[in-house]
Amino acid sequence: MNSAGIHSLEIDVREKAVEAASGLTTIEAENAFALSVAETKTITATIIAREKAQAVKKNGLLEIVETKESLNSIGGLDCLKDWLVRRKDAFSQRAISYGLPALKGLLILGLPGTGKSLTAKATAAVFNVPLLKLDAGKLYGGLVGQSEANLRSVIQTAETIAPCCLWIDELEKGFAGSKSSGSTDGGNGARVFGSFLSWMQEKTKPVFVVATANDVSQLPPEMLRKGRFDELFYVDLPDDTEREAIWRIVIRKHRRDPNEYDLRQLSRVTEGLTGAEIEAVYLEAMFAAFERSTEPTDLDIASVLNGFVPLSRLMAEQIEGLRKWSCGRARPATSASPTSERKLRKLEV
Ligand SMILES: Nc1ncnc2c1ncn2[C@@H]1O[C@H](COP(=O)(O)OP(=O)(O)O)[C@@H](O)[C@H]1O
Ligand SMILES: [Mg+2]
Missing domain, CATH: 3.40.50.300 (P-loop containing nucleotide triphosphate hydrolases)
Structure with a gap:
């Protein structure tokens, strides 16, 4: 990096630290800066912010x-x-x-x-x-x-x-x-x-x-x-591309390799499930595999899904209600995809 680049980086770091210190008294700010230098050899905005956040502990309504x-x-x-x-x-x-x-x-x-x-x-x-x-x-x-x-x-x-x-x-x-x-x-x-x-x-x-x-x-x-x-x-409920992404994240989160699974297929068989439910299904499969001292597989997941009733089936009416309400009032969190088009069509009938 050239010297101009380093200079602007320094300004950026300094600006972040000063921003993070706003709201502290001079003594509190000095202490926070000293602590940050002691811990990281420099002034780190996140450490200043962490110190500042201690003030919140005095307020029982916030965490x-x-x-x-x-x-x-x-x-x-x-x-x-x-x-x-x-x-x-x-x-x-x-x-x-x-x-x-x-x-x-x-x-x-x-x-x-x-x-x-x-x-x-x-x-x-x-x-x-x-x-x-x-x-x-x-x-x-x-x-x-x-x-x-x-x-x-x-x-x-x-x-x-x-x-x-x-x-x-x-x-x-x-x-x-x-x-x-x-x-x-x-x-x-x-x-x-x-x-x-x-x-x-x-x-x-x-x-x-x-x-x-x-x-x-x-x-x-x-x-x-x-x-x-x-x-x-x-x-809304995740569409098929989203479920695939969620499966990948959930599997990795639980320290397994997503490439060991057929994610496309997992996404297909979990239509109607929320992200939280996908995670619950994976955890159940992990327990089953643990009992056998093996690793969880697509088959374990399939057998968990066998008796699984998703919330979306129990709450079909509320879901339709929320969808109708949001239409034109709230922005969809997901861009339109073939799946969301299907959702809309379902809404119209
Ligand atoms: N879109 C998603 N991507 C990844 N994980 C998800 C997703 N949705 C839900 N989860 C998993 O389910 C858990 C519960 O979701 P949460 O954010 O508490 O749901 P909500 O607040 O909408 O009821 C999350 O902590 C995460 O592990
Ligand atoms: Mg919540």
Whole structure:
């Protein structure tokens, strides 16, 4: 690399470290830098961020999630991944100088087991920032006014840690809590939810909210209105190419060689299964093979599938409902393929 290249690399490293230290006091920042130099002989943004994340531990509603998940852990969902990759530098000084608008967040809708939480975890790796998980159910309750104070404290902590991802898993559950409490606590829950929404709309700090939901019928329409989330993605059952990719990832994840299997065939026989179910089937096959002190084979997988009833068969109606709802309201996480065309045709009849 020439000297200009090295110079720009240094600036990049320095910029990332300074960004990561924002929100720390001078003494905290000095300590974090010293620790980073001691551990890695240089100032590493991820170590600074890790130190900063310790602040979250003081806040019982948030949890720092250390995760190794990246976009490579996700099979399929190409549109969703492209969307994220295009925004990976959105928190950088360069993006701000360029005039890119601050990101608000992403809402991922879809059936259970289709990789929504997995994707939420991977977003932090895309942006290379800490991942904070909010337990929305814990916001409510306690004394009068406590819920709102809780929310303020969550927002304040997230904004101190920023840039970061704030992950709210199964958003509808957090809101269902607020709905049911609405009748008994004079609308406290609904008020808290309203405050959350206005923060989403007005926030300027780089806190990227990544929320997931299984059941849209539980979500208030205000949540889905423009200006809250940057995008709504809908994750459907994986199509055949996606299932093949998922099989490859799952097999590798469990320390086996995907080339030992007929992935095309495995994808074909697992139509209607979610990613989580594919993994469950593979684990079952591993147990069967372990009992015989052998390695799991395509045959083991086939025999597990023999008595397997996928969720999509039990939930056929909900799936159709969610598909219909998403049509025109949410962006598909997967680009149209022959399989998704078939899905659409099924929808029309
Ligand atoms: N698209 C996918 N690619 C790879 N693995 C997947 C995928 N979908 C699901 N899985 C596997 O199933 C597990 C559960 O998925 P999860 O993200 O929790 O589903 P959801 O949040 O949509 O209910 C994941 O941790 C992963 O091991
Ligand atoms: Mg989930």
